[in-house]
Amino acid sequence: MRFDEIAIIAVRGIGLGSVYALVAMSFNIVKVSSGILNFAQGNMVVLGGLLAYFLFSMVGGPTQMSWYLFLPLAAIGVGILMTLQGIVILLPMRYSTEDHSWLITTMAFSVIIGAVLLITQGPNALSVRSVFPTFMVAGTHVPAPYLLTFALAVIWCLALSLFRTRTMTGLQISALWQNPEAARAAGLKIRRLQIVAFTISGLIVGSTGFVAAPMITVSADSGFRYVINGFVAVVIGGMGSNIGALIAGPLVGMVGMFAAYRYGAELQGVATLLALIAILLLRPQGLFGSTTARQV
Amino acid sequence: MSSVEQGIGPTAGNPSKRSTATPLAARLNTDFPQVIVAVIAVVAFLTVSEWSGSAYWGGIAKLTSLYLVATVFMSILYVDAGQTSFGQGAIFGASAYAVAVVGSLQGYSFAVAAIAGLGAALIGGVLFALPALRVQWFYLGFVTLSASMVFPDVLVYFDSITKGINGIRAPFTSITDKTAIGLSPLTLMIALVTVGALAFQVWLARTRLGRQMKVAASSTVAAQSLGISPSLMRSVAFLVTAFGTGLAGMLYPPTVGFVSPNAFHVDLSVLFFFAIIVGGTNQPLGPVVGLILLYMVPNVFLASFVEYRLLIYGLVALLVMLLMPNGIMGTLEDWRRRRAGGAAGESLRLDRFIAAARSNRIPRIDAPDVIAIEVADVRKAFGSVKAVDGVSITIRRGEIHGLVGANGSGKTSLLNIFSGFSRASAGTVKIAGADVGGMAAHQIALLGIGRTFQTPRILPGLSVWENLEIGLDARNPSAERTIPDDLISELRATFKDRSIETIPHGQRRLLEIMRIVLKEADILLLDEPAAGLSPDERRTFSELLRSLRDDLGKTIVLVEHDLDLVWGTADRVTVLETGRVAASGTPQEVAANPAVSHMFIGGQRA
Numbered sequence: 001m002r003f004d005e006i007a008i009i010a011v012r013g014i015g016l017g018s019v020y021a022l023v024a025m026s027f028n029i030v031k032v033s034s035g036i037l038n039f040a041q042g043n044m045v046v047l048g049g050l051l052a053y054f055l056f057s058m059v060g061g062p063t064q065m066s067w068y069l070f071l072p073l074a075a076i077g078v079g080i081l082m083t084l085q086g087i088v089i090l091l092p093m094r095y096s097t098e099d100h101s102w103l104i105t106t107m108a109f110s111v112i113i114g115a116v117l118l119i120t121q122g123p124n125a126l127s128v129r130s131v132f133p134t135f136m137v138a139g140t141h142v143p144a145p146y147l148l149t150f151a152l153a154v155i156w157c158l159a160l161s162l163f164r165t166r167t168m169t170g171l172q173i174s175a176l177w178q179n180p181e182a183a184r185a186a187g188l189k190i191r192r193l194q195i196v197a198f199t200i201s202g203l204i205v206g207s208t209g210f211v212a213a214p215m216i217t218v219s220a221d222s223g224f225r226y227v228i229n230g231f232v233a234v235v236i237g238g239m240g241s242n243i244g245a246l247i248a249g250p251l252v253g254m255v256g257m258f259a260a261y262r263y264g265a266e267l268q269g270v271a272t273l274l275a276l277i278a279i280l281l282l283r284p285q286g287l288f289g290s291t292t293a294r295q296v
Numbered sequence: 297m298s299s300v301e302q303g304i305g306p307t308a309g310n311p312s313k314r315s316t317a318t319p320l321a322a323r324l325n326t327d328f329p330q331v332i333v334a335v336i337a338v339v340a341f342l343t344v345s346e347w348s349g350s351a352y353w354g355g356i357a358k359l360t361s362l363y364l365v366a367t368v369f370m371s372i373l374y375v376d377a378g379q380t381s382f383g384q385g386a387i388f389g390a391s392a393y394a395v396a397v398v399g400s401l402q403g404y405s406f407a408v409a410a411i412a413g414l415g416a417a418l419i420g421g422v423l424f425a426l427p428a429l430r431v432q433w434f435y436l437g438f439v440t441l442s443a444s445m446v447f448p449d450v451l452v453y454f455d456s457i458t459k460g461i462n463g464i465r466a467p468f469t470s471i472t473d474k475t476a477i478g479l480s481p482l483t484l485m486i487a488l489v490t491v492g493a494l495a496f497q498v499w500l501a502r503t504r505l506g507r508q509m510k511v512a513a514s515s516t517v518a519a520q521s522l523g524i525s526p527s528l529m530r531s532v533a534f535l536v537t538a539f540g541t542g543l544a545g546m547l548y549p550p551t552v553g554f555v556s557p558n559a560f561h562v563d564l565s566v567l568f569f570f571a572i573i574v575g576g577t578n579q580p581l582g583p584v585v586g587l588i589l590l591y592m593v594p595n596v597f598l599a600s601f602v603e604y605r606l607l608i609y610g611l612v613a614l615l616v617m618l619l620m621p622n623g624i625m626g627t628l629e630d631w632r633r634r635r636a637g638g639a640a641g642e643s644l645r646l647d648r649f650i651a652a653a654r655s656n657r658i659p660r661i662d663a664p665d666v667i668a669i670e671v672a673d674v675r676k677a678f679g680s681v682k683a684v685d686g687v688s689i690t691i692r693r694g695e696i697h698g699l700v701g702a703n704g705s706g707k708t709s710l711l712n713i714f715s716g717f718s719r720a721s722a723g724t725v726k727i728a729g730a731d732v733g734g735m736a737a738h739q740i741a742l743l744g745i746g747r748t749f750q751t752p753r754i755l756p757g758l759s760v761w762e763n764l765e766i767g768l769d770a771r772n773p774s775a776e777r778t779i780p781d782d783l784i785s786e787l788r789a790t791f792k793d794r795s796i797e798t799i800p801h802g803q804r805r806l807l808e809i810m811r812i813v814l815k816e817a818d819i820l821l822l823d824e825p826a827a828g829l830s831p832d833e834r835r836t837f838s839e840l841l842r843s844l845r846d847d848l849g850k851t852i853v854l855v856e857h858d859l860d861l862v863w864g865t866a867d868r869v870t871v872l873e874t875g876r877v878a879a880s881g882t883p884q885e886v887a888a889n890p891a892v893s894h895m896f897i898g899g900q901r902a
Contacts, residue, residue, distance in 0.1 A: 088618065107566060
């Protein structure tokens, strides 16, 4: 392999992997607060991309000016939708004998979003043009969204770390993760905190979909891929660890990119699956996770 | 009479007063009527559609039946064995593809192709079982889900074998032509496999293997304490499921006449899973109802709205979960049970149990020096916390040994080391003379250890009798029988239709003790068994402990905060403090020991 090939794989792998890292972070905050892994998260990324497409076509094409204006709009739009989703999903968890209803409800949400996309947009992917010029990295042209997505992942990782350590709501959400019973006994408004977590999670994936729109597949059936790869990043990085997600996401991206380059696009998913199995066999708690406590 | 006497144990009265035929409304479950309805529905759908001569309806009936088989087997794996495998569609597809490749491309007969299909499914089952030995719950769910997501990619990648995206035509006309009765051999095979799958699920749940799978699914520690290897149960469940899914998958190519990678997309796996939950878990009709709603409604009944197919499917799943979290059949069953009223019936009684033990008295071991458990200088640290810090104890056969101490003094940690749930960092543990240092928990259980837990390991969804029966299932064949058969059949008759949910919390601990006595364990490790019992109940409970020792010759290790209970029953007492032995000896010696006098306020036991 030539150096420039390695550089392309690395840079594109990191860029695409940053999407996985961001999905992993958005998984983490919901998982930490309610134990739910939201299967609809992948289609929420796609919705962020779709919002980019619509907002830009409203003003007659993407410009840098409108990019800065629309980024928060897309984030808030998906944030609102995920807040509603959170409210609906948490509804039956009050009285179900098994608290696994979320497995079905989140998957159903994912199916519904995909179905609506299919009905309104058809099966083809929408393309969104990048508004920024390409960068030169290691002698190759790199489209700006790859670097912007990586920057977004770093920014969200820092913001979430500040949120979790410096704000009351963030501390309370961490308390839910440590010990839900104690948090309940201490009088925390658990349901409200869980919904806030859904909102933040929506802001993360909404902004991700918007920024990464030119490089991801904005289509009805691509959401699941982001869910699976995001989950692999969660496992490798360690459940609940955003730093772990920030490192693991690009790793997953590069493994997939390398497999696609070397063996063909069909084996990209297989490579990710093998990476997932390898980490679960060798270090199930992930690179940055902690081991579990006594069972009895 | 105290409430334990009224409360626990089969009735002292005459059990024959109970009628043997239980009316439908009072039954614990309606598995048998449900299976009969499901079988009639499937057979009628298959035969009527084929006789009608409509290729469309015949195809729909056959395909839906095959999906039903895969769903039923996935339900065995997910509900009964507790394994979150979301990739069953890939196993179904592997079997179908193997049949198409061997039968259609290589030109072998359907019989040979079918064997190849089953083989491919079993290989898939082994591949899924391997990660399940290491990880569980949603980790396993994601591994299997991604496996089913990449499955079509793999089919495309190996296009030299599978013809890639073009798929394989596989008509198998030899088995699709109608016979004299107007049904093709294929339809007969599908009917047989479907009826077999529906019956198998209900039958399996009533076997020892089925119950042990449920124990392993519900609680790993409970399974191990009953001598069940959770890994073995998982592997068996994956292989049984792969076999059943393979049976369904191998009949797919002759049914559809064609296989292509798109037919085994991840959506197929998700459909099987949705059908189980939406239909209602633990209900034989659940998968039938689930598939009618999620597959037949969007694809057949509303086929004219083809572009809304996915939307209808997603909305049905979402709405059912929001309105009926236990699924359609689960909600109907809840409603039936509520209407039948909380059948009070008999409750557990200890006095009968004690009386039976007395009548069957076996001579107490008169060899006080035979050692049941011997631990020497055992240590266990969790991070920097030394939970057990150099403990040496000898527990003799036939004694009640009280383990007391403050919370966090290492009592439960020590019990966990005895039963193999955690491994000592240093020191030796000998049970019945065997060094258990390197043994798995379920192997230690076979040495005759019985364990109860602070949080009783009660299996929800099973009857009171089945919760006791799993102890009977765990009996070591070579162990001496101390519980008479007539007491066992009396327990079965009294409790087979009683829901475990009707047993109050405090009495669940006693049920756990009865379970390990039925297991014929001769060393009982009881973790705070008297918590939640009233003073009256405690008196009866002490009597039970003495009876277990004197009449049945049990050795009992009693972890308990109620010092009165311990001093009233124990032959020897060990006091633990911050992971070390603070005092040990007869209750009188320990009470007189100045090192632990602070435990007793004003010379009295606290």
